[in-house]
Each structure stands twice: as C-alpha cells, then as structure tokens.
Amino acid sequence: xxxxxTGVGVRYGAVTAVSGVDLExxxxxxxxxxxxxxxxxxxxxxxxxxxxxxxxxAVRWDDEDLAGVPVHRRGFGLVFQDxxxxxxxxxxxxxxxGMRMHxxxxxxxxxxxxxxxxxxxxxxxxxxxxxxxxxxxxQRVALARALAPRPRLLLLDEPLSxxxxxxxxxxxxxxxxxxxxxxxxxxxxTHDHDEAFTLADRVAVMRAGRxxxxxxxxxxxxSPVDVDTAKFLGCGRVLPAAAALDLLGITVxxxxxxxxxxxxxxxxxxxxxxxxxxxxxRDHVRLLVxxxxxxxxxxxPIAEPPALGDRVRLSVDPDGLAVLGDQADGGQ
Amino acid sequence: xAHARSGLIWAFAALVPLLFLGVFFAWPVLAIVHLGLRxxxxxxxxxxxxxxxxxxxxLGQAAASTxxxxxxxxxxxxxxxxxxxxxxxxxxxxxxxxxxxxxxxVGLAFRALWPDGGVLPIVLANAFFNxxxxxxxxxxxxxxxxxRAEDAARALGASRPRAxxxxxxxxxxxxxxxxxxxxxxxxxxxxxxxxxxxxxxxRTLETxxxxxxxxxxxxxxxxxxxxxxxxxxxAVLLLGGLARxxxxxxxxxxxxxxxVRRPTxxxxxxxxxxxxxxxTLLVPVVGLVVRSLSTVDGWSLAGYRALTGTGERGTLAVSGVDAAxxxxxxxxxxxxxxxxxxxxxxVVLVGLRRGRTPLGIGEVLDTALMLPLGVSAVTVGFGYxxxxxxxxxxxxxxxALVPLAQALVVTPLVVRIVLPVLRAVDExxxxxxxxxxxxxxxxxxxxxxxxAGRSLAAAAGFxxxxxxxxxxxxxxxxxxxxxxxxxxxxxxxxxxGQLNSQMAYAACALLMVVTIAAVLLIEKLRVPSSGxx
Numbered sequence: 001x002x003x004x005x006t007g008v009g010v011r012y013g014a015v016t017a018v019s020g021v022d023l024e025x026x027x028x029x030x031x032x033x034x035x036x037x038x039x040x041x042x043x044x045x046x047x048x049x050x051x052x053x054x055x056x057x058a059v060r061w062d063d064e065d066l067a068g069v070p071v072h073r074r075g076f077g078l079v080f081q082d083x084x085x086x087x088x089x090x091x092x093x094x095x096x097x098g099m100r101m102h103x104x105x106x107x108x109x110x111x112x113x114x115x116x117x118x119x120x121x122x123x124x125x126x127x128x129x130x131x132x133x134x135x136x137x138x139q140r141v142a143l144a145r146a147l148a149p150r151p152r153l154l155l156l157d158e159p160l161s162x163x164x165x166x167x168x169x170x171x172x173x174x175x176x177x178x179x180x181x182x183x184x185x186x187x188x189x190t191h192d193h194d195e196a197f198t199l200a201d202r203v204a205v206m207r208a209g210r211x212x213x214x215x216x217x218x219x220x221x222x223s224p225v226d227v228d229t230a231k232f233l234g235c236g237r238v239l240p241a242a243a244a245l246d247l248l249g250i251t252v253x254x255x256x257x258x259x260x261x262x263x264x265x266x267x268x269x270x271x272x273x274x275x276x277x278x279x280x281x282r283d284h285v286r287l288l289v290x291x292x293x294x295x296x297x298x299x300x301p302i303a304e305p306p307a308l309g310d311r312v313r314l315s316v317d318p319d320g321l322a323v324l325g326d327q328a329d330g331g332q
Numbered sequence: 333x334a335h336a337r338s339g340l341i342w343a344f345a346a347l348v349p350l351l352f353l354g355v356f357f358a359w360p361v362l363a364i365v366h367l368g369l370r371x372x373x374x375x376x377x378x379x380x381x382x383x384x385x386x387x388x389x390x391l392g393q394a395a396a397s398t399x400x401x402x403x404x405x406x407x408x409x410x411x412x413x414x415x416x417x418x419x420x421x422x423x424x425x426x427x428x429x430x431x432x433x434x435x436x437x438v439g440l441a442f443r444a445l446w447p448d449g450g451v452l453p454i455v456l457a458n459a460f461f462n463x464x465x466x467x468x469x470x471x472x473x474x475x476x477x478x479x480r481a482e483d484a485a486r487a488l489g490a491s492r493p494r495a496x497x498x499x500x501x502x503x504x505x506x507x508x509x510x511x512x513x514x515x516x517x518x519x520x521x522x523x524x525x526x527x528x529x530x531x532x533x534x535r536t537l538e539t540x541x542x543x544x545x546x547x548x549x550x551x552x553x554x555x556x557x558x559x560x561x562x563x564x565x566x567a568v569l570l571l572g573g574l575a576r577x578x579x580x581x582x583x584x585x586x587x588x589x590x591x592v593r594r595p596t597x598x599x600x601x602x603x604x605x606x607x608x609x610x611x612t613l614l615v616p617v618v619g620l621v622v623r624s625l626s627t628v629d630g631w632s633l634a635g636y637r638a639l640t641g642t643g644e645r646g647t648l649a650v651s652g653v654d655a656a657x658x659x660x661x662x663x664x665x666x667x668x669x670x671x672x673x674x675x676x677x678x679v680v681l682v683g684l685r686r687g688r689t690p691l692g693i694g695e696v697l698d699t700a701l702m703l704p705l706g707v708s709a710v711t712v713g714f715g716y717x718x719x720x721x722x723x724x725x726x727x728x729x730x731x732a733l734v735p736l737a738q739a740l741v742v743t744p745l746v747v748r749i750v751l752p753v754l755r756a757v758d759e760x761x762x763x764x765x766x767x768x769x770x771x772x773x774x775x776x777x778x779x780x781x782x783x784a785g786r787s788l789a790a791a792a793g794f795x796x797x798x799x800x801x802x803x804x805x806x807x808x809x810x811x812x813x814x815x816x817x818x819x820x821x822x823x824x825x826x827x828x829g830q831l832n833s834q835m836a837y838a839a840c841a842l843l844m845v846v847t848i849a850a851v852l853l854i855e856k857l858r859v860p861s862s863g864x865x
Binding site for chain 1: 760
C-alpha cells in the first residue's frame with residue numbers, strides 16, 4: 001500500500017519540468033512537496049495522477065507500474081487549488097460523483113455523502129448549489145468529493161492557496177486533522193512552508209525540477225541541506241561558522257542560516273545594534289539593524305518598539321537559526 | 333504513448349466531417365466551376381453587356397443595403413452594449429427576429445407595403461435582415477471595450493462627440509468592418525428577397541443564376557455567373573477575414589469591465605433612435621399579419637382556410653398543409669443531421685486543441701466548416717443537381733437531398749454556437765472527473781454534455797429555424813410533389829389570383845409565428861455572450 005517514484009522525469013518538448021525524482025509515500029503517510037512556483041512540483045503531482053506522461057522513470061503502486069493505467073483507473077483522488085466543482089450539480093451530486101462512477105448503490109451513497117459532509121463540517125449542505133458556496137466551503141466540498149470513493153492515495157494541489165490568509169491557516173489545521181482521522185495516504189503540493197509543516201509527516205523540498213531534501217518537518221526546518229533551500233525556508237542571511245562566532249558570538253558546526261527572528265531586542269542582550277528601518281507586522285515589529293557594520297533583520301515586541309536611529313541591545317534566539325546540512329565553507 | 337495515440341484518433345475523427353464537406357460541398361461547387369470553364373461560357377458571359385449591368389446592380393444594392401444596415405444598427409448596438417434602460421431584453425429579441433425570418437417571408441412582408449416591388453424595397457428588405465448582424469457584432473465588441481478609455485478622453489477635455497470619434501470609433505472599427513463585410517456578403521447573395529421584390533426587372537447574379545437554370549436551361553451560362561459570384565464572395569470573405577483577425581487580437585487585450593450605465597444627456601437621443609429602429613423593424617412584421625387577414629371584401633381568414641387546398645386553379649401540386657408538414661419534417665431531418673455533424677466537429681476541434689496532433693488539422697477543419705456560409709446556397713443547390721447522379725443510391729431524386737443541402741447551411745451555425753461553450757469548459761473539471769473514476773466517454777457525458785446542454789438546445793432551435801426558411805438551395809432541389817413552405821409561397825406569388833396571394837400571406841404569417849417562437853426560446857436558452865449571433 002505505498003507509492004514509489006523512481007527516477008521520474010517529465011519533459012514538455014525541450015523543457016525539462018521534472019527530472020530524476022525518487023520518492024516514497026508509505027501507507028497512511030502525508031508527504032508535502034514544497035517548493036517555489038515553477039519548480040515542477042505540480043507537474044510531478046500530475047504525473048502521479050496520470051495526467052502527464054513521465055518521459056523517464058516509473059510511478060509504482062505496490063510494485064505495479066502505473067505507466068499503462070489511465071487516470072480513471074488509478075484510484076487516486078485529486079483536489080485542485082480552486083476546487084473545480086461541477087457547477088451543474090449540487091453539493092451532494094459533487095460528493096457522490098466518484099461513487100457513482102464506481103457503481104456504489106444509491107443508499108450507500110447517501111449515507112457516505114452525509115458522513116463526509118459531517119467530516120468536513122458542512123453537515124446538511126447536500127442540496128446547496130456549489131456556485132453559492134464561499135471559497136472555503138468549496139474547498140471542503142472538493143475534499144469530501146475526493147475522499148468519497150475511498151481513494152488509495154489523495155493528491156492535493158495547492159489545496160488552500162486560493163483562500164485568504166486567516167481562512168487558510170484555519171483550514172490547514174482542519175485539513176491536517178481530517179487527513180489523520182481518515183487515515184489517508186496523501187501527497188500535498190504547496191509553496192507555503194507553514195502549510196507543508198502543518199499537514200505533512202515528511203517534507204520533500206523541490207527546486208528546478210529536482211528533489212533537494214526529504215525529511216520530517218523539524219529536520220528540514222532546522223537543518224536545510226543547502227543555501228538555496230535555507231533561503232527558501234526563510235533564512236535571509238547565511239553565515240559561515242567563523243563569521244557567526246565573530247559577529248554574533250554563536251558557535252555552530254557549519255554554516256548557519258538566520259531567519260528574521262534570529263535576533264530579538266532584549267535589554268540584557270549581548271549584542272549592540274543601530275536601528276536603520278522599522279516595519280509594523282501583525283504580531284511584532286520587524287527591524288533592520290546594523291551590528292558591527294553588518295546589516296541583520298531583527299524583531300521587537302509591539303508594545304514599545306525602538307525608533308529609527310536608536311541603539312538597541314539584541315540577543316540571539318536559537319529558534320531563528322538553521323544549521324545547514326552541507327559542511328562546505330564560504331558562501332553568503 | 334497514450335497521448336500520441338489519442339492525438340492520432342482525433343486527427344482521424346477530423347476526417348469524418350471533412351469527408352462530408354468534401355462530398356456535399358466542395359465537389360458540387362467545384363463541378364460548377366468546371367462546368368463554367370469547360371464550355372467557354374465564361375468568356376461569352378463576361379463579354380455580354382448585360383452581365384456587367386447585373387454585377388453593377390448586385391454590388392450597388394448590396395452596398396446601399398450595407399450602409400443602411402450600419403446606420404440603423406449602430407444605435408441599437410450602443411443601446412445593447414452600453415445602456416441600462418428598461419426594454420433592452422425586448423430589443424435584443426426583437427432585433428433578432430428579422431435575421432431568422434425566411435427570406436421569402438421578408439420579401440413578401442415588403443411586398444405587402446410596396447405592392448409593385450422595386451429597388452427601394454429591395455434595399456430596405458436587405459437592410460431589415462441585417463440590422464441584427466450589425467447590432468450583435470458591433471455590440472459584442474462594444475460591451476467588451478473598457479469604458480474608462482472614453483472617460484479618460486473626456487477627463488482630458490474631449491467633448492462627447494470628440495471622445496466618440498477619437499477613442500470609441502477606432503476601437504470599434506474592426507467589428508464594424510467585419511459586420512459590414514458579412515452584411516455585404518448576405519446582401520450580395522440575397523436570393524428570396526430579390527426574387528420576390530425584383531421580379532423580372534431587377535435581377536442580381538443570384539436570381540439570374542436561378543432563372544437561367546430553371547427557366548432558360550442555360551446551364552453553362554449559369555455556371556459562368558456562379559463562378560463570377562464565387563470570385564466576388566471570396567474577395568469579400570478575405571477582406572472580412574482580415575478585419576476579423578484584427579478584431580480578435582483586439583478583443584484578447586481587454587478584460588470584461590462594467591460598461592453598462594444609465595444614459596445621460598445626448599445619449600438619450602441615441603437611445604430614442606435605437607428604439608425607433610426596432611419599432612420600424614416591426615412594421616413589416618405587423619404589416620404582413622394585417623395583409624394576411626385583409627381581403628378586398630374586408631377582414632377574412634380566407635387565406636388561412638385556403639391552406640388546406642392547392643390554391644386557385646390548382647397552382648400547387650400538394651395542399652398548403654402538406655407543404656407545411658413536409659417543411660417541418662425536412663427541417664427536423666436537416667437539424668438532426670447538422671447537430672450530429674456540428675457537435676461531432678466541435679468535439680473533434682476541442683480534442684484536437686487539447687491533444688498533441690499533426691500540425692494544422694484543427695485549423696483546416698475550422699476553416700472548412702465555415703466555407704458553406706460564404707458560398708451562395710443557389711450555387712450549392714445547382715451543384716447538387718449536376719453531381720449527385722454520380723453517387724450510388726440515386727440521391728438526386730431522393731427525399732434526403734433537401735435535408736442534406738439544408739444541413740450544410742445549418743452546420744456552420746451549430747459549430748459557432750456550441751464550440752465556444754465546449755472550449756470554455758475548464759480542462760481541470762474534466763481531469764477532476766477522470767480522477768474520480770470517469771472514463772473519457774463518461775467524462776464527456778457527465779461534464780461536457782450537461783454544461784453545453786443549453787447551447788445545444790439553442791443551436792438546435794436556431795438551426796431548425798434556418799432550415800425551415802432555407803430557400804436558395806431548396807428551390808433547386810425540392811421535388812414538385814414535395815415542396816417546402818417557402819417554395820410554396822414563392823410559387824403562389826408567381827401565379828395570378830387573389831386567393832393565391834392571400835394564401836401566400838397566410839403561409840408567411842404561420843412561418844413567421846413558428847420562427848419568432850423559436851427565437852424567443854433561443855434567447856431564453858442563450859448562454860450570455862457566447863458565439864457570434
């Protein structure tokens with residue numbers, strides 16, 4: 001009961017969208033494909049669904065090569081970014097669609113539709129028109145529709161990206177719970193690391209058509225494999241070990257990535273900085289400070305933020321640091 | 333591999349409609365061309381002074397009608413595209429009515445107002461027909477043109493007329509050019525109207541071809557004239573194609589902005605003109621009904637009662653009711669045939685675009701499907717007469733011939749109505765259905781078909797109306813013992829007798845009622861802003 005990709009590549013004419021991807025998704029596991037837009041993650045997902053034909057490698061389910069299996073016989077559910085609900089059917093008609101295709105009896109269908117709508121928090125919505133639902137409700141229906149025929153694998157393509165932020169954060173938590181409760185095996189494509197870390201058991205970071213790093217969220221977050229991955233995961237600066245010791249007084253085994261939260265305004269802090277810029281954010285104030293002639297990002301509490309030109313004391317927050325996996329020297 | 337194979341399947345599927353067009357359109361038309369060239373008729377006809385008079389009159393009346401249709405159609409386009417006033421729904425439907433009325437009916441409606449016929453009613457009747465083309469084509473672009481460019485010009489100090497001339501008009505020019513070329517084409521090849529109103533005095537190429545074939549049996553002369561007309565039509569189509577291409581690139585640049593507003597100041601004047609135009613369009617329609625009910629002895633239903641008979645002194649081979657039944661049957665067959673070919677072609681065109689297929693097949697099919705619109709129906713009907721012998725099954729005397737010819741005229745309309753809707757179905761919706769376990773056939777049945785359902789119904793209604801009123805090709809092909817209603821009307825009008833003309837007007841009124849009912853139905857079913865007409 002597992003998906004295995006070996007050496008998968010996808011080409012559009014002369015353009016290589018995906019190459020040399022090896023990845024395994026175990027039974028009941030949720031894996032996130034995380035990467036910037038255009039990195040080939042959606043193409044890879046479509047290749048797994050059978051909507052794109054790999055130019056190299058193999059997509060296997062339990063050692064069965066799926067190359068000759070058309071989309072509608074794979075038994076993989078797919079949720080699009082913008083739902084893609086059938087506008088000519090009501091909510092129940094959408095959710096029941098897959099079961100009808102599989103010849104499930106009417107009564108069993110009704111029961112399962114009600115069950116799934118309850119699961120996604122839309123109990124009693126059966127007769128509603130899908131065109132009258134909000135974006136978040138549409139995505140919930142899309143998820144129920146994909147889950148209804150009990151797919152062996154659930155594919156989610158940026159499932160929350162079309163929603164506004166507050167809703168997205170709320171739904172990400174809901175979705176994580178849903179996937180656990182349903183015991184679903186799932187592959188989620190996203191460009192948002194919060195979303196990936198909320199949903200997934202393991203994260204595969206993709207860039208330029210290749211998978212750069214695979215691991216549990218905390219591992220990927222704390223020790224990105226290289227500079228580009230670190231930068232994608234929010235490290236504005238990467239310092240060699242020597243520079244980190246010299247400038248910030250921290251001792252690390254290799255290069256270190258600094259997120260915006262790495263330096264905090266702290267009256268007892270060991271470092272001394274000059275405030276150059278100040279921006280108010282939702283729950284903190286973001287600063288640009290110079291520490292011994294080098295510019296760094298830092299955060300301050302909203303209550304009494306320092307003004308431009310103030311001198312502030314700073315301390316290093318270990319949670320804002322990432323230690324790079326490769327031990328090469330140099331680099332910025 | 334699967335993709336390459338499906339691409340090939342689509343390419344092969346494209347051959348089916350192409351084959352149909354080849355046998356039932358290209359071959360007859362080419363046979364006409366050949367006939368005209370073979371007997372040296374072309375040189376002879378071209379040398380005759382009468383020919384150039386014909387050409388002159390044909391083009392002259394077409395040009396005059398086109399100008400008139402533009403002048404009348406532009407205010408209506410403005411009203412439909414830009415104005416938020418009560419009654420636009422009525423205007424939208426009312427302006428469509430003349431366009432789908434059978435040509436013979438329109439001819440007769442104007443004859444009810446100008447009993448002697450003449451040039452003026454010919455021009456008026458041709459313009460009457462085509463106001464809808466101008467209003468819809470120009471209005472379509474106008475509704476998609478960002479109003480803010482105009483506002484910007486006004487804010488920069490341009491007066492309202494100045495802003496219209498310097499900003500709006502240039503943006504609309506491609507649509508106006510495209511509409512003008514289509515209208516010119518329709519007017520230059522207009523058959524029924526000229527035949528009914530012009531009689532023997534005012535003849536165009538189209539009616540002359542008919543008269544030479546049917547009355548004088550001068551086949552090579554008729555073929556030569558067909559060739560001449562074909563050349564003229566091709567020239568106009570090419571010009572129109574250029575205008576359309578410009579329009580399409582222009583359209584793709586603009587999004588849909590909110591452009592409908594309540595008119596202000598001088599705009600009310602334009603709105604008033606638009607309503608006046610629409611009311612004028614209804615005059616011949618009402619006039620026809622009045623004429624069908626009035627006799628020398630006052631109001632009477634004599635014409636309608638006469639429909640059960642064969643006219644005064646047995647003018648007809650069958651009764652009016654029989655002709656009506658035959659009309660309905662023929663139009664139904666033609667519509668079913670056109671729907672089958674048209675929908676199949678539209679599906680193939682969508683499939684070709686999606687798959688990776690051999691170059692250009694989609695473009696070839698797309699263009700080929702439009703060609704029958706550009707060639708006069710008289711030419712096609714005439715072509716059938718001289719080619720269908722060669723096919724097995726004695727098609728020339730078969731009752732299937734008329735529906736075939738009518739289907740050829742209707743198919744392009746079906747494709748134009750259905751294709752945009754099918755193309756607008758999001759590919760990912762189909763993919764969602766496929767991942768839920770629907771096979772490709774099931775996807776088509778569960779997703780494409782229901783979504784295109786309304787446009788299919790509209791295409792069927794529109795096609796039915798056009799087939800019902802088709803006159804040019806049918807007049808060549810209908811057997812004397814199985815005429816359609818338009819043929820019967822023309823026959824009744826060409827023979828003397830008070831009862832005959834009364835009966836013709838009654839038949840026209842009936843045809844008109846069916847047509848208007850169908851148009852109202854189509855307006856209800858229309859998917860907003862899909863397709864050209």
